[in-house]
Amino acid sequence: MEGCPRNRETCPKLLDLIPQERKWYHDEGKNNTDQEKKLELRLAPPGGDEEDGSVMKKKNTKKEAEDKTIFNLSGNHFSPSNKTNYAPHHISQKRTAPGPVVGWPPVRSFRKNLASSSSSKLGNDQINKSGDGEKQAEPKREGMFVKINMDSVPIGRKVDLSAYGSYEQLSFAVDKLFRGLLAAQRDASGGEGEGKPIIGLLDGKGEFTLTYEDNEGDKMLVGDVPWQMFVSSVKRLRVIKSSEISSALRFGCSKEDKMRN
Amino acid sequence: MSEDDEDQSPPSDLRSQPPPCSPNKSRNCISSSSSSQTFPDHVLENVLENVLQFLDSRCDRNAASLVCKLWWKVEALTRSEVFIGNCYALSPARLTQRFKRVRSLLLKGKPRFADFNLMPPDWGANFAPWVSTMAKAYPWLEKVDLKRMFVTDDDLALLAESFPGFKELVLVCCEGFGTSGIAVVANKCRKLKVLDLIESEVTDDEVDWISCFPEDVTSLESLAFDCVEAPINFKALEGLVARSPLLRKLRLNRFVSLEEVHRLLLGAPQLTSLGTGSFSQTHQSEQEPDYAAAFRACKSVVCLSGFRELMPEYLPAILPVCANLTSLNFSYANISPDMFKPIIHNCHKLQVFWALDSICDEGLQAVAATCKELRELRIFPFDPREDSEGPVSELGLQAISEGCRKLESVLYFCQRMTNAALVAISQNCPELTVFRLCIMGRHRPDHVTGKAMDEGFGAIVKNCKKLTRLAVSGLLTDQAFRYMGEYGKLIRTLSVAFAGDSDMALRHVLEGCPKLQKLEIRDSPFGDVALRSGMHRYYNMRFVWMSACSLSMGCCKDVARAMPNLVVEVIGSDDDDENREYVETLYMYRSLDGPRKDAPQFVTIL
Numbered sequence: 059m060e061g062c063p064r065n066r067e068t069c070p071k072l073l074d075l076i077p078q079e080r081k082w083y084h085d086e087g088k089n090n091t092d093q094e095k096k097l098e099l100r101l102a103p104p105g106g107d108e109e110d111g112s113v114m115k116k117k118n119t120k121k122e123a124e125d126k127t128i129f130n131l132s133g134n135h136f137s138p139s140n141k142t143n144y145a146p147h148h149i150s151q152k153r154t155a156p157g158p159v160v161g162w163p164p165v166r167s168f169r170k171n172l173a174s175s176s177s178s179k180l181g182n183d184q185i186n187k188s189g190d191g192e193k194q195a196e197p198k199r200e201g202m203f204v205k206i207n208m209d210s211v212p213i214g215r216k217v218d219l220s221a222y223g224s225y226e227q228l229s230f231a232v233d234k235l236f237r238g239l240l241a242a243q244r245d246a247s248g249g250e251g252e253g254k255p256i257i258g259l260l261d262g263k264g265e266f267t268l269t270y271e272d273n274e275g276d277k278m279l280v281g282d283v284p285w286q287m288f289v290s291s292v293k294r295l296r297v298i299k300s301s302e303i304s305s306a307l308r309f310g311c312s313k314e315d316k317m318r319n
Numbered sequence: 320m321s322e323d324d325e326d327q328s329p330p331s332d333l334r335s336q337p338p339p340c341s342p343n344k345s346r347n348c349i350s351s352s353s354s355s356q357t358f359p360d361h362v363l364e365n366v367l368e369n370v371l372q373f374l375d376s377r378c379d380r381n382a383a384s385l386v387c388k389l390w391w392k393v394e395a396l397t398r399s400e401v402f403i404g405n406c407y408a409l410s411p412a413r414l415t416q417r418f419k420r421v422r423s424l425l426l427k428g429k430p431r432f433a434d435f436n437l438m439p440p441d442w443g444a445n446f447a448p449w450v451s452t453m454a455k456a457y458p459w460l461e462k463v464d465l466k467r468m469f470v471t472d473d474d475l476a477l478l479a480e481s482f483p484g485f486k487e488l489v490l491v492c493c494e495g496f497g498t499s500g501i502a503v504v505a506n507k508c509r510k511l512k513v514l515d516l517i518e519s520e521v522t523d524d525e526v527d528w529i530s531c532f533p534e535d536v537t538s539l540e541s542l543a544f545d546c547v548e549a550p551i552n553f554k555a556l557e558g559l560v561a562r563s564p565l566l567r568k569l570r571l572n573r574f575v576s577l578e579e580v581h582r583l584l585l586g587a588p589q590l591t592s593l594g595t596g597s598f599s600q601t602h603q604s605e606q607e608p609d610y611a612a613a614f615r616a617c618k619s620v621v622c623l624s625g626f627r628e629l630m631p632e633y634l635p636a637i638l639p640v641c642a643n644l645t646s647l648n649f650s651y652a653n654i655s656p657d658m659f660k661p662i663i664h665n666c667h668k669l670q671v672f673w674a675l676d677s678i679c680d681e682g683l684q685a686v687a688a689t690c691k692e693l694r695e696l697r698i699f700p701f702d703p704r705e706d707s708e709g710p711v712s713e714l715g716l717q718a719i720s721e722g723c724r725k726l727e728s729v730l731y732f733c734q735r736m737t738n739a740a741l742v743a744i745s746q747n748c749p750e751l752t753v754f755r756l757c758i759m760g761r762h763r764p765d766h767v768t769g770k771a772m773d774e775g776f777g778a779i780v781k782n783c784k785k786l787t788r789l790a791v792s793g794l795l796t797d798q799a800f801r802y803m804g805e806y807g808k809l810i811r812t813l814s815v816a817f818a819g820d821s822d823m824a825l826r827h828v829l830e831g832c833p834k835l836q837k838l839e840i841r842d843s844p845f846g847d848v849a850l851r852s853g854m855h856r857y858y859n860m861r862f863v864w865m866s867a868c869s870l871s872m873g874c875c876k877d878v879a880r881a882m883p884n885l886v887v888e889v890i891g892s893d894d895d896d897e898n899r900e901y902v903e904t905l906y907m908y909r910s911l912d913g914p915r916k917d918a919p920q921f922v923t924i925l
Contacts, residue, residue, distance in 0.1 A: 158704075161435030161841075162816065163732060163759045165703040168518065168546065172653065172675070172701055203601070216603055 206295040208236045208266070209302070211243055219289050225281055229259045232268060232297060259297065267300045367393040377402050396420060403427065404861050406444055406468065407886065410912040411452035423462035423487075424453070430864050430906060431814075432839050433467065434492060437866055437904070439891060441919050446470040448917075454481035462487040462513075469493070472500030472524075479507035486538075487513035497522035498549055506531040512565075515543040523549035530555040539563040543570035545594045545625060550574040560587050567619075570594025573627035576601040577610065584613040593617070595625030598633060598652075610636035624648035624673075631658050641665035645692075649674040650699050656681040663689055673697040676711040676732060683715030687722025696723075697730040705760050709734025712766075716740060720747035728753035735766040736793060741775030745782035754779055755790035761817040764794040771795055777802030780810070787834075790814035800824035804831025812837040822849035829853035839864040847874035850905075854878060857885050858909050866904040875902055879925035886910045887925040888918070 202220040215235045222228045233256040240256065258264020260281045268280040272291040280288065280295070371394055374380050384394040400423040401414065414421070428444025446468045453460055460482045470493050478485065485508045490496075498521060504514065505528055521544075529552050532539075537559070544551075551574055560566060560583055567590060571580065575596030584590070600607075610633060614620070620640045629652040644666050649659075650673040659682045663669075669690040674682070676698050686693065696719060698711060712735040720726065726748040736758050745751075756776075764771055772793035780786060780803050787809050791799065795818035803810070804827030811834050819825065825845040828835065829852050838860065846869035857863060857878075872889065879887040890904040914924040 159761070159842075161432065161437045162761065163700065163703050163705065163757055164432075164435045164816070165700060165732070166434050166518065167436075169650070169699055170703055172651065 202289065204292055204294050206232065206235065206297065208240065208297040209299050211236060211239045213239065217295065219292065224285055225260055225288075228280075229257075229268065232256060232259060232295075236297065256297075258300075262300060262303075265300060266297050267303060268295065268297055269303075270295045364389065364393055368397055372397045375400075399423060400462075401425070405908050406449070407915050408861075408908060408910050411449045413912060414449075415452055415456035419456075420459075421453075421457050422460060423464070424449075424460070425464040425466075426468060427466040428468035430839065430862055431467070432841065432864055432866065437841065439919075439921055441469075442890070442922065443915065443917055443919065444468045445917060446474045450474045450477050450481070454478075458482065459484055461485060462489075464489040464491075465493055466491040467493065469495040470500070471495050472497060472503070475500035476503045479504045482508075484510055486510050489513065489515040489517070490519045491515075491517045492519060494520035497524040498526045498528045498547065499524040501544075501547075502526045502528035502531040505529075506533065509533060510538055512538050513541040514539070515541055515570075516546055517543060518546050521547045521549070523547075525549070527552045527555065529559060532559050535562070537563045538565060540565045541568035541592075542566065543568065543594065545570040545572050545596075545627075547572045553579050557582060557586065564589075566590065568592035568622075571596035571625060573597040573625075577630070577633060578602070578604075578608060581608045581610055581613050584617055588616045589619055590617055591619045592622035592646075593620055593625070595623065597628040598626045599628045599630040600633065611639055615639035618643070620644070622646040622648075622671075626652035629654070631655075634658060634662060638662065638665060642667060644669055646671040647673070649678075650697065651675075653677045653701055654682075655679075656685070660685045666690055668692055671695040673699070675699055675701045676709070677701045679710045680712055680715035680718070683711065684718045684722075687718040690723060691725075693719070693723035693726055695728040696726065698732060699730075700732040700759065703732070703759070707734065707759070709759070713737045713740035717743050720744040724748060725750055727751060730755045730757075730790075732757045732759060734759050734763070736763075736772065736775070737765045737767045738770065738772060738775035738778075739765075739767070741772070742778040745778040749783060750785060751779070751783040752785050753788040754783065754786060755788065755814070756792055757790065758793040762794045763792075771799070773799040773802065777806075780806040784809070786810060788812040791818055792816060793818075796820050797824040797827070800827040804828050807832045809834055811835060813839070815840040815843055817842045819843045819845060822846055822852070825849035826852040829856055836861045838862070840866070840868060842867040844869055847871055850874055850878060854881060857882060857907065860909070862906065862908040864904070864906050865902075868902075868905075870902040870905055872900050872902055875905055876925050878907070884909055884911070886914045889923045889925060891921050 203216045203218050205214050206217050207214040217228070217231055217235065219228070222231060237254070237256055241254070256264065256266055259266055259268040270278055270280050270288075270292045271294050272278055273293055274291075277296075283291075367390065371380075371383060371390075374383060374394075374397075377400070380394055380398055384391045395417050396419060398418050399420060401418055401421050402425045403409070403414070404427050406426050406428045426446075426449060428446075429438065429442060432438065433442065444467060446465060454477055458481065461484055463478065463485075464487070468490075470490060475496055478488070488504060488508075488511070501514075501516070501521065504511070539559070542559075542563075549572075551572065553575065556575075557579075560569065566587060569583070569587070569590055570592070571583075571594050573596055575583075577596075577598055577600045580593075580596050580598070584593075614637055617640060621643055623637060623640065623644055623646070626634075626649055631654065634654070638661075641662060642665050645668055647666060647669055648671075653675060654677055656679045659674075659678045663682070663685050667689060669686075670692050672686060672690065672693060672695070674697075683698070686696075698715075700707065701710075702708065711731075711733050713733070716729070716731055716733070716736075717740040720743060724747060727750050729751065730753075733756075736756065741756075758772070765775070772791075772795055776789075776791050776795065776799050780789065786807065789803070789807065789810055789812070791814070797820045800819055800823070803813070807813075807828075808831075810832050813828065813832070813835060815838075822845055824843075825840070826849055828838075829849070835856065836859075839862075841864075845865065850865075850870060851874065853863075875887055875889060879885065885907055886909070887905070887907045889902050890906055918924055
């Protein structure tokens with residue numbers, strides 16, 4: 059996780075902070091040697107997962123807390139406590155460094171995957187970030203609908219990606235969805251009927267090219283990654299004129315970005 | 320919506336021995352010397368029975384049962400609703416021996432911290448022994464309400480078969496069962512009025528349980544399955560709703576689309592409570608249904624929830640019902656302030672409001688401006704990580720306190736808080752009984768002054784004289800706990816995490832809060848001295864949970880030895896020798912029937 063001091067290089071800085079830190083452990087004499095002993099040891103990351111895991115993970119974290127010292131970076135207003143009672147080695151993993159702690163914040167698992175599965179504005183599915191452990195089930199969606207827009211066609215469509223297994227199938231679907239609309243746009247008098255088939259979406263050879271916006275907000279060319287990987291990261295599709303490839307990828311305006319914050 | 324309801328009465332006093340008989344209290348015993356003593360007793364008993372059957376509150380019933388042996392006996396005969404706050408406080412046999420005519424059971428199992436993965440699975444709280452004992456003893460059982468229990472499909476099947484008059488099943492935060500168990504209940508409980516699955520984990524056995532309801536008209540009044548993560552047969556649901564004329568509460572899961580909700584609403588305008596499912600449209604259609612009209616037709620809807628995969632453009636469809644709403648749950652919907660304000664502006668009668676912090680302080684200010692009747696507020700984090708953005712702060716909560724003076728219950732997740740705001744809140748809202756604040760960054764001080772949050776929480780306990788439930792967070796020293804001990808005289812439930820400096824903190828609480836029933840502490844520096852200081856209290860408490868504190872095994876053993884009716888469980892203590900003294904998790908509770916027999920391997924009962 060970002061900002062989490064894990065490597066040895068940050069050790070010296072933390073040593074400086076130790077005198078100001080809260081002392082959980084009571085016995086001063088015992089403290090110093092214990093502290094130093096702890097500081098010498100490897101600062102291994104805790105469980106490692108982003109989300110809270112099971113208590114088994116907590117056990118591992120606890121063991122490592124034995125080895126680490128307390129990275130109390132908030133260090134203010136603390137006074138050493140005068141406890142004389144028993145001081146086990148590994149008390150609470152009292153780190154205020156941003157490392158994940160089991161069960162904190164105290165939000166139940168089914169409320170946790172909102173950030174990753176927020177599909178409300180985008181109208182499509184996202185893969186849940188797992189790591190939440192037992193309570194999270196893979197939600198079964200009835201379809202994976204993403205918006206698809208085409209240059210020069212004012213009305214967008216929605217396409218169910220779960221209905222297709224390959225880029226070719228998607229390409230055919232796009233043709234089906236937009237052929238009529240495109241023809242209507244181009245020939246307002248409604249002469250020619252069906253219109254030309256939309257081909258060459260994937261190889262750059264056609265009049266149009268298929269692009270998409272992924273879950274990180276980047277505009278990408280369709281076809282580079284394996285199909286499943288594409289499905290898991292796509293947020294919306296856009297059919298652009300092949301001639302405008304460079305400009306579209308630079309200046310695309312994303313409604314999601316506006317709504318996200 | 321029932322996340323951690325507060326139970327208002329003290330636990331049921333299920334002592335095995337009735338109080339000793341005091342003949343002086345029964346005048347008839349003394350007066351009749353010649354005639355047999357059974358006659359006047361019998362009359363008195365009948366009279367008592369007729370009178371006591373009107374007693375509903377378990378508080379009153381517990382008091383009545385202590386008057387004398389006769390009253391104890393008659394009360395036991397007339398108690399039809401039993402509340403058991405800790406399923407391990409007694410055995411099922413004791414229940415059935417004392418109370419002979421139970422129709423309704425409310426049973427709670429695991430401690431609340433189990434919800435946050437602080438306890439390994441398979442800890443216990445099995446419903447099985449209860450249902451099998453009751454199957455023989457209470458054939459006329461009508462209602463079972465379980466919270467945090469482990470319920471299997473077999474248990475549900477046994478329940479469905481054993482109680483022909485069964486009417487209400489409510490499972491809150493339960494697990495261990497699936498749609499096949501639900502199907503059996505749906506099918507066999509012909510008089511079922513209520514089937515509420517709330518925040519439970521239900522495995523998808525790929526059973527079409529909706530179709531398992533009987534074909535003819537049902538007595539269903541409430542059906543809630545919003546937590547069931549499995550698609551349902553919508554056609555069957557539509558048919559079920561159509562043949563359930565008494566249905567008032569319907570909470571759909573996220574596999575029900577907006578179009579489908581629309582159809583259901585058209586067929587069931589008499590609903591009072593609606594969980595709207597996904598609230599997203601799955602198919603493009605040329606003629607979009609008039610959702611607003613469907614909502615407008617539902618003149619009785621006062622409670623709205625769901626919005627599991629909200630498509631915000633459809634949110635205005637609920638506007639027609641806003642003016643009637645007393646309860647609104649947006650806690651699954653990532654709604655921005657701009658989307659939110661037009662909606663809340665109409666909700667003048669709102670009393671219960673749950674939402675995500677995505678509505679920001681701005682949204683909360685809008686709530687404060689409109690919802691003058693607000694009693695309960697819960698704001699959940701959209702991004703529940705310690706270092707997340709935090710779109711709400713002390714400003715939002717303070718605004719609420721200024722606008723909603725009748726506020727009674729608060730659950731608030733935020734990243735920033737100040738003492739000044741808490742002081743103001745405590746002064747603005749004297750009716751507060753539940754105050755649960757979670758400042759998500761651990762040990763976070765007042766973000767303006769940099770000081771600990773002691774004064775703020777101190778003001779809360781001091782000024783909110785009706786406070787019964789408190790959850791604290793942020794940077795807290797022993798001083799905060801001193802305040803709690805001094806002023807928190809009505810506090811029954813206390814949640815502490817990453818707080819305090821020393822044993823004194825816990826001592827203040829244990830010595831100063833006479834009504835304390837449920838104490839849950841994690842990751843705080845409280846050790847043996849603190850634990851010992853509370854020994855005079857533990858028999859009067861429902862449970863004590865302490866995890867990742869500074870307790871030693873030796874001390875816990877001492878406590879266990881000194882208090883034989885206290886079950887002292889040490890959970891997840893290490894197997895290696897060097898850690899044997901360290902107590903990872905302590906969970907202790909009183910029990911009338913000794914330690915439980917079903918403890919798993921990782922639980923050591925001292």
